[in-house]
Amino acid sequence: MSPGGTLFFYRPLASPLHAARAGVGALWALSLVVAAIVLYHPLALLSILAVIVCAALAAGVGPEMGRALRTASLVGVPIVIVNVIVSRYGLTVFARLGSLGPFGQGDLTVEALVYGAVIALKVSIVILIGTLASLAVDPDELLRIVRRLSFRSALTASLSVRMIPLLAADAQRLAEAQRTRPRAPRGARARIAIVAAVLEGSLDRAMDVAATLELRGFATARRAPRRLRPWSRHDLAFALSAVAVLGLGAAGAAAVPFAAYPRVHAALGATAAVLCLALVVAGALPFCDRRGIEQ
Amino acid sequence: MSAALLSFEAVSYRYPGVDAPALEEVSFELSPGAFCLLAGLSGQGKSTLLRAACGLVPHFYGGRFSGRVTLAGLSTHEHGPARLGTFAGALFQDPETQLVTSSVRAELSLALESRGHRPAAVARGVEEVALALGIDHLLDRTTYDLSGGEKQRVALAAALAGRPPLVLLDEPTSQLDPVAGDELVGLLRRLNQEWETTVLLAEHRLERCLTAADRVISLEHGRVAHDGDPASFLAWAALRAPPLQTPGAKLFTLAGLRPAPVGVRQARTSLRSGGLLPTADDCGRPPASPRRSKRARRRGSALALRGVWHELRNGPAILRGVNLSVRAGETVALMGRNGAGKSTLLRHAAGLLEPTRGRIDRAGRVALLLQNPGDYFVHDRVGAEAPARALHAAGLGGLADRHPRDLSGGERQRLALAIVAGEEVTAHGGPAVVALDEPTRGMDREAKAELAGELQRRAQLGQAVIVATHDPEFAAACARRAVLLADGRVIADGDAAELLSGGWYFATETARILSGAGGALLPEQGAALLAQRLLAQEVAV
Numbered sequence: 005m006s007p008g009g010t011l012f013f014y015r016p017l018a019s020p021l022h023a024a025r026a027g028v029g030a031l032w033a034l035s036l037v038v039a040a041i042v043l044y045h046p047l048a049l050l051s052i053l054a055v056i057v058c059a060a061l062a063a064g065v066g067p068e069m070g071r072a073l074r075t076a077s078l079v080g081v082p083i084v085i086v087n088v089i090v091s092r093y094g095l096t097v098f099a100r101l102g103s104l105g106p107f108g109q110g111d112l113t114v115e116a117l118v119y120g121a122v123i124a125l126k127v128s129i130v131i132l133i134g135t136l137a138s139l140a141v142d143p144d145e146l147l148r149i150v151r152r153l154s155f156r157s158a159l160t161a162s163l164s165v166r167m168i169p170l171l172a173a174d175a176q177r178l179a180e181a182q183r184t185r186p187r188a189p190r191g192a193r194a195r196i197a198i199v200a201a202v203l204e205g206s207l208d209r210a211m212d213v214a215a216t217l218e219l220r221g222f223a224t225a226r227r228a229p230r231r232l233r234p235w236s237r238h239d240l241a242f243a244l245s246a247v248a249v250l251g252l253g254a255a256g257a258a259a260v261p262f263a264a265y266p267r268v269h270a271a272l273g274a275t276a277a278v279l280c281l282a283l284v285v286a287g288a289l290p291f292c293d294r295r296g297i298e299q
Numbered sequence: 300m301s302a303a304l305l306s307f308e309a310v311s312y313r314y315p316g317v318d319a320p321a322l323e324e325v326s327f328e329l330s331p332g333a334f335c336l337l338a339g340l341s342g343q344g345k346s347t348l349l350r351a352a353c354g355l356v357p358h359f360y361g362g363r364f365s366g367r368v369t370l371a372g373l374s375t376h377e378h379g380p381a382r383l384g385t386f387a388g389a390l391f392q393d394p395e396t397q398l399v400t401s402s403v404r405a406e407l408s409l410a411l412e413s414r415g416h417r418p419a420a421v422a423r424g425v426e427e428v429a430l431a432l433g434i435d436h437l438l439d440r441t442t443y444d445l446s447g448g449e450k451q452r453v454a455l456a457a458a459l460a461g462r463p464p465l466v467l468l469d470e471p472t473s474q475l476d477p478v479a480g481d482e483l484v485g486l487l488r489r490l491n492q493e494w495e496t497t498v499l500l501a502e503h504r505l506e507r508c509l510t511a512a513d514r515v516i517s518l519e520h521g522r523v524a525h526d527g528d529p530a531s532f533l534a535w536a537a538l539r540a541p542p543l544q545t546p547g548a549k550l551f552t553l554a555g556l557r558p559a560p561v562g563v564r565q566a567r568t569s570l571r572s573g574g575l576l577p578t579a580d581d582c583g584r585p586p587a588s589p590r591r592s593k594r595a596r597r598r599g600s601a602l603a604l605r606g607v608w609h610e611l612r613n614g615p616a617i618l619r620g621v622n623l624s625v626r627a628g629e630t631v632a633l634m635g636r637n638g639a640g641k642s643t644l645l646r647h648a649a650g651l652l653e654p655t656r657g658r659i660d661r662a663g664r665v666a667l668l669l670q671n672p673g674d675y676f677v678h679d680r681v682g683a684e685a686p687a688r689a690l691h692a693a694g695l696g697g698l699a700d701r702h703p704r705d706l707s708g709g710e711r712q713r714l715a716l717a718i719v720a721g722e723e724v725t726a727h728g729g730p731a732v733v734a735l736d737e738p739t740r741g742m743d744r745e746a747k748a749e750l751a752g753e754l755q756r757r758a759q760l761g762q763a764v765i766v767a768t769h770d771p772e773f774a775a776a777c778a779r780r781a782v783l784l785a786d787g788r789v790i791a792d793g794d795a796a797e798l799l800s801g802g803w804y805f806a807t808e809t810a811r812i813l814s815g816a817g818g819a820l821l822p823e824q825g826a827a828l829l830a831q832r833l834l835a836q837e838v839a840v
Contacts (some may be wrong), residue, residue: 014401016439070378077311144405148412163399169443170395179653183673184667186721197677204704212396215355215380219389220399220410220457231418292808 012068012138013169016076019063019140020290023297024238026145028246033137035246036287040129041254045116045262046268051280055287056132062291066138070134079131080124087120088112093265094119119264147215148277159222163213175202238297241290248286252279303328303369303387304465304497305352308652310366312347312356320494323348325366329499331464332660333780334491334511338532338543341519341708345393348601349467350497353387354380361398371464383541385414388458389467393449398442398725403434404498406442410460419806421658424460431577432456432486434686448479454712455483459490468500472507473741477804484508486824503743503769506545506808509533509561517543528780535557542744546772546808548820553826554833566812575832577816601731602648602665607657609643609787617643619787620657624764625732627662628753632774632795633767634805635784641767642670644784648765668778670737673714677704685717693717693753709746713753720757732763739773740770751777766771771799771807775820796820 016022021029040052060069092108094115101110151158178198217223235243256279263269270276305328314321322344329335337345350356354375357364368375371386391397400406429435433434434452435748437445451471459466468487468536470479480770488511490496490498493823502508504744505635511600515526521522527534534709536543537552544552546568548559556573560566570576602625616805618640646652647659649667678684682699690696693713698706701715715786716738733754739747746772754764754777768774774781774795781798783805789800796818800810809825819825 013441014445015444016402026562037807105786142401142402144402147400151412177669177671178674178677180646180672182677183651184649184669184719185666185675186666186719201674201677209396212391212393213399215350215359216389216391216397217399218355218359219353219384219387220385221381221414223379280683 012072012135012144014139016142017064018294018297020238020293020297021059021063021136021140022142023292024242025233025236025237025269026142028239028242030137032242032246032249033067033108033133033141033289035249035253036133037130039249039256039283040126042253042257043260043265044122044188045256045260045276045279046122046125047270047272048256048260049122050130051283052129052134052287053125054284055177056129056136057283058288059291060132060136062288063136063140065136068139069132069135072132073128073219076128076131076253081125084117084120087123088116089218090114090262091119095266096268106230112180114260115264115266115268117279118268122264128186150233156210157215158283167213171202171206175199176207176208178202178205188229237293237295238290241293245290253285255279256283271287302330302333304333304371305329305499306367306369308352308367308369310368310827311364312351313363314347314362315568317362318746320521321362322351325518325521325523327516327523327526327733329465329497330499332491332495333514334488334498335500335514335516335520336508336512336529337499337504338536339501339507339524340542341503341741343518343520345518346469347521349389349469349499349501351375352465352467353389354378354383354632361495384463385422385461386463387465387467389469390451390455390458390471391469392471394447394454394474397454397457398450399443401443403429403442403445404438404576406453406457407438407460411458412463419631424462425697428460428462430457431484431490432459432612447474448476448483448637451475451479452481455486461498462494464495465499466500467495468498470502470741471500472502474737477771478636480504480507480769481804484511486800487511493611497548503741505543506547509545510564528609529561533561534680548814549822550809550829553822554829556829561781563808563811569828570812574836575829575833577828580659600624600660601627601629601662602765603660604644604647605658605660607644607647607659609640609647609652610655617787618647618654620796621784621787621789623782624767627731627763628758629780630764630778631757631766632778632781632799633765633784634769634771634781639784640787641784642736643787644675645736645765645767647693648734661731664729665732665734666716666719666721666730668712668716668719668733668735668738670740672711673696673704675715675718678703681706681714684714689717689721690714707746708741709743709749712742712746714749717755729760730762730763733757735764735766735768737767737769738806739768739770743810745774750775765808771805771810772821775799 036052040049043049058113060066096114098114099110099112147158147161175198178201182194182198239268260271260276262277307325307327310325311320312324313320337348339345351368351387352370355481358379370383373383375383398406400409407428411421411424412764429438432452432455434456437449456477472483475483484507488500489500500508509529512529515529516523529647533548537548549557549561560569567576600690604621604623607618608616608620610616614700621644635641639688645667647654649665676684679702681695681701681703684703690699695714697809706714720733738750751773759766764778778795782789783798799806799820800815800818807820808824810820813819813825813828818829819828
């Protein structure tokens with residue numbers, strides 16, 4: 005049984021993103037995040053979402069991303085609702101709630117709805133890219149890069165990454181053990197007891213891990229040496245893709261305007277279409293080359 | 300300067316806040332290339348001695364330390380574990396706490412990188428240690444996905460990646476099935492013979508590694524009670540520490556034969572030379588138990604699994620059409636390799652999992668004791684964990700005010716059993732079935748014997764007992780029937796005397812020595828058989 009149940013962890017799979025070096029994979033994911041932050045045009049954001057969907061399917065992590073999409077929608081829907089209720093901008097009123105006391109008139113506008121949806125889409129994209137990166141970018145390789153800068157911080161991060169699934173597995177085991185009691189404890193008290201036991205167990209575990217680390221010489225560890233390795237076709241492809249996505253993001257922010265207030269205005273001409281198409285092609289193209297990755 | 304790789308000179312040690320010494324006046328030397336076994340019951344100082352050998356005691360654990368430990372010429376007074384770790388790799392019981400990163404390759408690299416090796420040396424070191432330990436196929440796997448045996452090997456590889464001259468191991472086979480356990484001991488022997496790696500190994504199941512060792516140090520209350528070769532250790536144990544005897548040695552002692560054999564081969568050679576080795580005619584099938592009709596068997600079932608499948612949503616089937624019926628008062632040992640499906644079967648029996656196909660009938664509650672007894676303890680007093688009567692019945696009545704985590708291994712197991720089994724231990728109360736998953740991990744022979752007695756008592760009261768175990772000796776001591784699982788299927792189901800006497804791995808040492816003659820599984824049964832043969836010889840003379 006995989007530890008952690010519904011938690012997401014990196015597993016080496018046969019995909020171009022998994023085959024790319026971790027630094028490049030992380031850069032590619034970061035470029036999509038930056039593009040999602042600087043772009044406001046809904047079609048451009050939907051194009052980035054399309055890239056993520058294609059990437060998830062091509063990387064073989066579709067089911068996990070499906071679960072992450074549900075989580076993202078749980079976050080996104082409240083954002084839309086809150087923005088519609090609290091925003092006082094926009095001219096196109098679609099519902100009037102009357103006077104809301106100190107909050108003034110409760111007029112709900114189409115512009116607030118659209119702007120809330122855009123922000124929700126941005127947040128969802130960031131969540132999905134984060135999930136995709138955690139599933140397809142090797143954390144150990146990434147932390148190895150960080151170790152060259154700050155060994156102890158990277159080691160702490162590495163241990164945390166390793167401990168999360170172990171603690172999740174501990175919690176699952178403890179909960180199972182409590183279920184086998186003749187009168188299984190239920191409710192909040194039972195959960196608190198399990199959490200306390202997991203924490204207590206994690207302290208014991210931390211002592212053992214610390215002893216192991218001592219013996220392996222981490223107290224006197226030196227800076228990790230630079231590992232030279234030739235750039236593969238996937239490294240190059242994702243690096244170029246990241247640069248292209250960043251460039252398109254910057255260009256799109258300037259060339260394809262979008263404004264939600266006071267009235268919704270989105271450029272829908274050829275420039276917007278070209279930007280969207282270019283984003284999808286630039287983001288998804290590296291996944292078309294599957295040479296040298298089969299396990 | 301001494302030629303010893305490791306030396307202890309009058310070492311005494313007390314853990315912080317504890318008055319009783321964990322080690323007392325311990326002195327010995329270990330030469331390069333030695334394969335030394337640390338023997339002793341639980342709590343006698345074996346783990347502490349291993350910690351002291353690599354400087355974790357006292358640098359990491361604190362406490363009061365006197366005497367001198369020298370490793371590769373470096374005193375542990377002056378050098379900490381980080382420096383001493385260059386000369387000593389360590390493998391402790393729980394591999395989970397010894398894997399630090401998420402992937403196997405990163406795990407092996409990290410130890411070398413942190414010691415400043417260049418990338419080429421790291422890459423070479425990783426490949427070599429992976430090949431040497433037979434884990435090269437695991438290099439690109441994540442550490443979460445490994446089995447217990449694989450994790451143990453990866454942890455050993457990480458400890459050996461820097462090629463330390465000494466390796467310290469604390470019960471490394473306690474979580475492994477017999478096959479994986481024998482493989483690990485064979486691997487240590489190969490490292491010892493081919494690379495002159497010195498091995499210091501603490502283990503309860505001495506029969507598993509005594510043949511590989513050239514020296515045994517036995518600890519008693521933190522003191523060295525005996526230090527000698529395996530043969531002299533067995534002679535000493537027969538007189539002074541019977542619980543430490545291997546089953547083969549106990550067989551010879553009970554039969555009045557000398558000297559006690561170090562392994563199966565030596566025992567068989569000795570018996571053959573004395574004309575006592577059972578012949579092929581003696582080794583026929585042991586008398587089978589009378590069979591009951593199918594209807595009669597079903598009528599008395601405390602637990603019946605009918606065509607039970609457990610199929611993962613995106614993975615393989617863990618159980619494949621298992622049919623198993625256990626009667627009230629019956630004792631069943633469930634055996635098989637790691638990953639065969641034993642734990643899953645027990646979880647289904649207790650209702651923790653629902654079969655994807657098939658049906659399970661239970662005559663009453665199934666009390667399941669999972670692998671780690673510590674998972675049951677959520678209070679800070681023993682008395683708060685289980686009803687007073689259950690504690691009293693488990694012999695823990697006087698420990699009600701202790702913290703559960705301060706109990707010994709055997710006491711923790713008894714407390715966990717009292718928690719899951721509940722208050723009543725009578726024919727008409729309590730659970731219909733008591734199921735235990737690997738209950739003897741890390742237990743010494745005395746604690747195992749106590750547990751076997753407790754399970755037989757429950758069976759006499761009418762409870763069905765089903766125990767998943769890797770320990771054939773424990774299975775023989777507590778079960779009348781044995782079921783062998785492989786790849787989620789029942790591949791053998793029969794009388795324990797038949798099933799545990801006819802194989803290499805899933806057979807007791809007594810059965811392997813006597814080739815399964817007369818269905819003798821335990822030293823007492825084997826000794827009775829040998830006594831008959833001795834008597835027959837005398838009559839013939």
